[in-house]
Amino acid sequence: MTKTENPNGGSTQIKGQYVTLELINQSHIASLFKYLGFPDNKQIVDYVQGFPYVENEEELANHLFGSLREHPDLTIYVIKACEAQLGPPSLSDSNSHTSVLGICGYRLDPPANIAKLDDIIHSPLLQRTYAATEAQYLMHRQLFEGLPVAYRRVWVVSNSFNFRSRQYTERIGYKYEGTFRKDKITRWGTTRDSDCLSMLDEEWPINKRVLLKWLNSANFDTYGKQIKKLDEIRAQEL
Template sequence: MAFNEPEGDLVTGPPAIDPSSLPSTTILGKDTPFLSHGITLRPLIQSHFNDLFTNLCGPGTEHLYKYLPGGPFPDIESLTKHMQWLIDEPSCYAFSIFSADKTHLSNQTPQVDDSHKNDSEEGTAISVICLLNISSPNRSIEIGHVLYPPTLQRTTPATAAYYLLMKFCFQDLHYQRVEWKCNDRNEPSKRAALRLGFTYEGTFRKHMVVRGRRRDSAWFSVLDDEWKGYVGAALEKWLEVGNFDEEGKQKRKLEDIRREVQLKRIEFEADRVRGKR
């Protein structure tokens, strides 16, 4: 090796794709209904704003915005301004989560009629989830600015939304690192990251100022080889219909399935090294 040759593994494979170059008709989950559990992800557009206001705003929803940079939004105008900012922000690519399950809908009265809806849109926009800090040259991307209504939180479709977006990043956009960052005080978000298979990397102290308050940020990530090796497979096994009883309760925890998949992967590699495979 030459004295001045750069160190580190050589990066191979197709280049990462900036999601902003994709068509606005992109729909995640439509081809895997058995894993998406009735939800789809669609690029956020203005026609979604009214349904998002109905499901994410109003009395009793203030707590949803505790760790976000904006909100709560008292009217459709303020929500529109924030959602348009997500659409226009170069380092962000926002999705609406659609659901046809009425149990995910808010009981609030819509502020305007629904004549704005596109006939091709199945279900209702109930939530927002974003890709952030998009760095195609470095093949790194982040999942963040997640805004779930209480009706979606801690549900199987909520996990399905994360799975769809992670799969999209790794398998369709060819990223090699998917990040998760949250306020270090946000314990539910940190637990969610670990449950999904993200690895805790450390806490960046005094990382940001949000709404005039200092924020320490907990960093997590999943790498492409981890996704291929066990994280993606575990999510798919957990989301299979057979893993839920008639009442929709899980038969096996995601963490247990992931440990099993990871152990089998280790045993497979050991056998391969010994020449048994």
């Protein structure tokens, strides 16, 4: 698959101020492998079900492109950015987005008008940054506004022990639906419970407003520190 082909519809490249989402292709693998920190930083995929500990670029490519072949409903974007410009007050433009700092993806179910988030992996450099939240905004705008089918529901499941992931998902507007008990077997052979969260199409407009207000450069001081948290902005919007 090349970056100019998207069998599931929608944009092949989504440009933001600090990040660009681009359909994954072979040219991204070396940079992605480097910034995720493989093979030393294997723990970055501890909670990513089915994602192997990879030792080299070939193994990473085999897993990602193998998943795309196995699941025709799957779309994977890489998250490209300038590693030195990941949020205010620095200035950035898409021409400087050359480092592959993570991936995000989803699986579409057009007959049901439902999308399920797939693997979202941020490099240590991308984690807890403005750019990471902008990437989530761009992907969700694509799902609710940018596809041929109007999707009614986006949902995600995560390991119940992955508290940071659930907290962040709720901050951007997802609502907890319940826990799938004994849902999976982990890579260590232990039982995993999975938390299920979702966002509906009627909830997207307010979540979009909250994200855009948080992403506004006026919400950051001269040191790049946020002035209002997502939760504070949401409370004002409700």
